[in-house]
Ligand SMILES: Nc1ncnc2c1ncn2[C@@H]1O[C@H](COP(=O)(O)OP(=O)(O)O)[C@@H](O)[C@H]1O
């Protein structure tokens with residue numbers, strides 16, 4: 001059953017039922033994106049929960065998630081459709097043996113059976129009964145030409161295949177575009193969308209994420225891990241830890257049957273939340289070597 005969002009509070013409640021903690025600002029753009037049928041553009045540092053929004057929305061709506069992972073060099077045909085040449089060739093040969101007329105063969109091999117559907121075509125075709133969720137992930141990795149092409153698709157959800165004709169989506173998919181902002185995405189694309197920046201979580205949000213994603217974690221321990229991560233993000237590391245790192249670390253500590261942080265365990269498990277050698281060295285030498293800093297990170301329990 002796909003829910004019809006009546007209010008922003010309902011969006012927040014439904015998401016939290018799916019173990020996704022959304023603040024009011026995010027719930028508001030999701031509500032509007034659903035009601036106005038506008039694509040959602042989510043930008044933010046890696047690991048703050050952008051991709052997960054699309055996954056959770058598809059679960060909430062009980063609909064399919066179609067994912068287009070962007071990368072440098074991604075082109076229209078890889079995103080849309082390709083003709084299945086080997087299959088076409090095979091059929092040409094078979095039909096020639098049967099002495100089928102040339103025109104008939106041509107009609108046959110340019111029919112939908114011979115199309116390889118890529119995510120964008122799939123999203124348009126799948127919208128017959130229930131609109132899918134279309135995730136266009138990490139758009140900042142693709143090239144500007146691809147962005148321009150995407151702009152067209154997002155504006156009318158129809159594509160023209162010269163040999164077949166124009167195909168229009170019956171129901172508009174819910175579109176989630178994400179960017180890690182390794183480069184700026186063009187204004188024209190953003191204009192088509194509702195924009196939302198997902199920031200690193202507040203203390204309260206991060207604590208709730210830990211509690212909902214790591215069943216069995218003790219609340220005081222979750223608090224301690226949260227305080228630590230919030231503090232770690234005030235340092236300008238090469239790569240600040242995201243929510244993924246908090247969850248990975250929490251999971252690792254629980255696997256080690258830990259229920260509180262101390263000086264030693266932080267040193268042993270640092271690799272769960274710092275992923276650059278420079279950051280690790282800096283943390284060890286400039287921060288962890290200082291007793292006053294350790295107290296700030298660990299709180300009174302440490
Ligand atoms: N608000 C949130 N509520 C619950 N889990 C979250 C939240 N934000 C992030 N996560 C978790 O953190 C991890 C990283 O999220 P992801 O969506 O992959 O980040 P991004 O796409 O921004 O890099 C996932 O395991 C996700 O479930």
Ligand SMILES: [Mg+2]
Pocket residue numbers: 047050051052137178
């Ligand atoms: Mg992502």
